[in-house]
Amino acid sequence: AVRVPLLPRPIGSNVDALLESKWVKRDPYSADAKFMRLSTNAIPNSVELKKQWCLPTSALIQPLADIGKPVPVVNFGAAGIIRCRQCRTYVNPYVQFTDGGRRWKCNVCGTFNEVPVEYFCTTDNTGIRRDINERPELNCGSVEYLAPEEYMVRPPMPPTFIFAFDVSYPAIASGTLATALDAVKSCLDSLPGAERTQVGIITYDSTVHFYNMRADQSSPQILVIPDATHPYLPQPDDLLVNLQEARHQIDAALDVISKAYGKTQDVEGNISGAIQAAYLVMQHVGGKMMCFQSSVPTQGEGKLRPKEDLASYNTEREFKLRKAEDPFFKRFGGECNRIQMCIDIFCCPPKFTDVASLSVYSSVTGGQFYFYPAFFARKDGMKLKAEITRNLTRETGWEAVMRVRMGKGLKCTNFHGHFMIRSNDLMALPTVDPDKAMHVDIGYEEQMVPHQMTYMQCALLYTTSQGERRIRVHTMAIPVVSDVGELFKACDSCATGAILAKLAAEKIRTTTIKDTVHIINKKVIDILKEYRQLYSTHLHPHNKLILPETMKMLPLLALCMQKSALLKGPNEVTTDERSNIIFQVLSMPFDNMMKFFYPRMYPVHDLNQIVIDKDTGAVTLPASLPLTLNSIKETGIYLLDNGMTCYLWIGRAISPQWLIDVFGLQNPTPQDLMNLQVGAALDNPTSQKVIAAVNRVRQNNMYHQQCYVVRQGDPAEAMLLPWLVEDKFQTLYSYTNYLGLIHKGILTR
Numbered sequence: 001a002v003r004v005p006l007l008p009r010p011i012g013s014n015v016d017a018l019l020e021s022k023w024v025k026r027d028p029y030s031a032d033a034k035f036m037r038l039s040t041n042a043i044p045n046s047v048e049l050k051k052q053w054c055l056p057t058s059a060l061i062q063p064l065a066d067i068g069k070p071v072p073v074v075n076f077g078a079a080g081i082i083r084c085r086q087c088r089t090y091v092n093p094y095v096q097f098t099d100g101g102r103r104w105k106c107n108v109c110g111t112f113n114e115v116p117v118e119y120f121c122t123t124d125n126t127g128i129r130r131d132i133n134e135r136p137e138l139n140c141g142s143v144e145y146l147a148p149e150e151y152m153v154r155p156p157m158p159p160t161f162i163f164a165f166d167v168s169y170p171a172i173a174s175g176t177l178a179t180a181l182d183a184v185k186s187c188l189d190s191l192p193g194a195e196r197t198q199v200g201i202i203t204y205d206s207t208v209h210f211y212n213m214r215a216d217q218s219s220p221q222i223l224v225i226p227d228a229t230h231p232y233l234p235q236p237d238d239l240l241v242n243l244q245e246a247r248h249q250i251d252a253a254l255d256v257i258s259k260a261y262g263k264t265q266d267v268e269g270n271i272s273g274a275i276q277a278a279y280l281v282m283q284h285v286g287g288k289m290m291c292f293q294s295s296v297p298t299q300g301e302g303k304l305r306p307k308e309d310l311a312s313y314n315t316e317r318e319f320k321l322r323k324a325e326d327p328f329f330k331r332f333g334g335e336c337n338r339i340q341m342c343i344d345i346f347c348c349p350p351k352f353t354d355v356a357s358l359s360v361y362s363s364v365t366g367g368q369f370y371f372y373p374a375f376f377a378r379k380d381g382m383k384l385k386a387e388i389t390r391n392l393t394r395e396t397g398w399e400a401v402m403r404v405r406m407g408k409g410l411k412c413t414n415f416h417g418h419f420m421i422r423s424n425d426l427m428a429l430p431t432v433d434p435d436k437a438m439h440v441d442i443g444y445e446e447q448m449v450p451h452q453m454t455y456m457q458c459a460l461l462y463t464t465s466q467g468e469r470r471i472r473v474h475t476m477a478i479p480v481v482s483d484v485g486e487l488f489k490a491c492d493s494c495a496t497g498a499i500l501a502k503l504a505a506e507k508i509r510t511t512t513i514k515d516t517v518h519i520i521n522k523k524v525i526d527i528l529k530e531y532r533q534l535y536s537t538h539l540h541p542h543n544k545l546i547l548p549e550t551m552k553m554l555p556l557l558a559l560c561m562q563k564s565a566l567l568k569g570p571n572e573v574t575t576d577e578r579s580n581i582i583f584q585v586l587s588m589p590f591d592n593m594m595k596f597f598y599p600r601m602y603p604v605h606d607l608n609q610i611v612i613d614k615d616t617g618a619v620t621l622p623a624s625l626p627l628t629l630n631s632i633k634e635t636g637i638y639l640l641d642n643g644m645t646c647y648l649w650i651g652r653a654i655s656p657q658w659l660i661d662v663f664g665l666q667n668p669t670p671q672d673l674m675n676l677q678v679g680a681a682l683d684n685p686t687s688q689k690v691i692a693a694v695n696r697v698r699q700n701n702m703y704h705q706q707c708y709v710v711r712q713g714d715p716a717e718a719m720l721l722p723w724l725v726e727d728k729f730q731t732l733y734s735y736t737n738y739l740g741l742i743h744k745g746i747l748t749r
Helices: 015-019 047-052 169-174 176-190 247-260 271-282 318-322 328-338 355-364 377-393 484-490 493-507 513-533 554-563 575-587 590-597 656-663 670-674 685-698 717-723 735-748
Strands: 036-038 058-061 096-098 103-105 112-114 142-146 160-166 198-204 208-212 221-225 287-293 341-347 369-371 397-406 410-416 420-422 426-432 438-444 453-463 469-481 600-603 637-641 645-650 706-711
Touching: 015 590, 036 469, 047 484, 058 493, 160 169, 160 176, 160 271, 169 176, 176 247, 176 287, 176 377, 198 247, 198 271, 208 271, 271 287, 271 328, 271 341, 287 377, 287 426, 318 575, 328 341, 328 355, 328 426, 341 355, 341 377, 341 426, 355 369, 355 575, 369 575, 377 706, 397 410, 410 493, 426 453, 469 484, 493 513, 493 554, 493 575, 493 590, 513 554, 513 735, 554 590, 554 735, 637 685, 645 685, 645 717, 656 685, 706 717
Parallel strands: 160 198, 160 287, 287 341, 341 369, 645 706
Antiparallel strands: 036 058, 058 438, 096 103, 103 112, 142 469, 198 208, 208 221, 397 426, 397 453, 410 438, 420 426, 453 469, 600 637, 637 645
């Protein structure tokens, strides 16, 4: 018998703490887990042991993650940045000082280095520098160095933005253009960079239009390129202008765009032509291009074709639905990366498009792809505006490169995320921000790792929006173990689940969903079978599933992946939606991934459990519940948040007074109930607490979650039911059934 309430799951009043790797004591001098998190907090000491450990040995990296406090900034001044002369590791808390402080030993490669006179300090009788408390680089796992001129191939670039608006008929009819113009205009005063910021504007349909916004003109000048498939620069200068100097012209140009295309009948929106045009404008400086796309381009290089083809599933053609067939997207995206140009795309198609191809522009340039299927401004406008605002106002690093170094005998073998690789191991990121994560696989240079402790160091060289060249360095110490039992003790099942999901997102671009699901299940079965074999059979009954304490979440996360839009069946999710999820998962931060695969469901009918601090306004939410229908009562109201969308489920037996308090509905018709929207708080405690709960789950999120109101028994309830991942849904297993499948696999393999 399965005791369902005792099954492991990330629920309760402090879910974030539950998802932390609490079984492993992290070295106090190592970087925060939000910056770097290992799938296993120990490294197998040999290739042979790594084969026995059949899970990935990888690290999740989010170099600009927000940890709630600033990273210390270090200026070495005349001494220059202190690095190992052999392996180029930056000085960190794990280096050892010798000869009374005159030399230091690199913790990564073991080389002895001379200490510059300007950096010298004596050591005590244990070899510790006497100034260690005043040296953040020697007592903190994460620091930021001010980079001297030798770290610059050119002066630091100014924050540069080009806004490219689709002005074809679909963009006008859906309200995409009006919403995007309004959002951009409202953000101009908040763009980073102050007096250094540069701005350009392009509009496009089957033609491309540049805007000359020079400050000394009476009004903006529109320059039309008649063929969007072959764009060229109509004039050499003045297509990028200083934001502060030409602010009135920029506002005027946005106003012109909002009025000039209202009667257009052109249905072509050639985004590839617009990107090539922006490339010509930005090739001397780089920067960020933001495209607002509605129509499906059908002409020239980079044209798209819808890929919805159910007949291809479970055939050798299936994976082609999820990858770009035309090499132009990756080739030209690579050219944009080379000139430090990032491409963010806000894709708002009225029907099917080709997300798999279009998102390559963003993937190769380190950009972000946003997808709003069947966009309609009244329905999706708030989400589009909120996500444009976050994109434009968050901390952003420019013209960045990143490298990860490993200790002796180890190396980074594969790099996963949205960037390009140069010279084998250098990640090129035209822009980088707190919402981007990537992961690297750790491999072996030799058959054995010769030490009991190894190290990982991630170094991100970038330009701040204020024009400073900085190097953010994260360092962590990792134990090296010789026994598979120690690996089980060090496993971080949540990080492992996140990495398996990212690997699955890559895998389904080259194979079928069915094969990918089989690979995930096999990995879970193989590792748990390995654990079972560690113990003699008399220590546990034959018919009992044995889960190591550190791996209790792994089967649940594996099941959640299979029930998500990443891997579920073709009848439940469109090809475009799946391609969008592939893109998001590959760069999604750890916290968002956990919420996406196992959402949080809060009971909000008991208002006493929603606590609002009178002084700070901070909101404390109720304990989250298991994702099963058994958690839901028809007299209750529940808020389900998956990090990308949220749902407010209202039981059929709820008091009519509740609907009046929260939605202001006195005598609601069935149509009113079908179209309920979560708006601003009304002047009563019930509304204020419910809206506060919705705003709390939206706080500090890279995605703006639309909140859908779902009445029990309404057709709209079909949107929420698939997120109750512990229940059996269509042909997929329930949580208890899946554990039975895993147990059977362990016993028969």
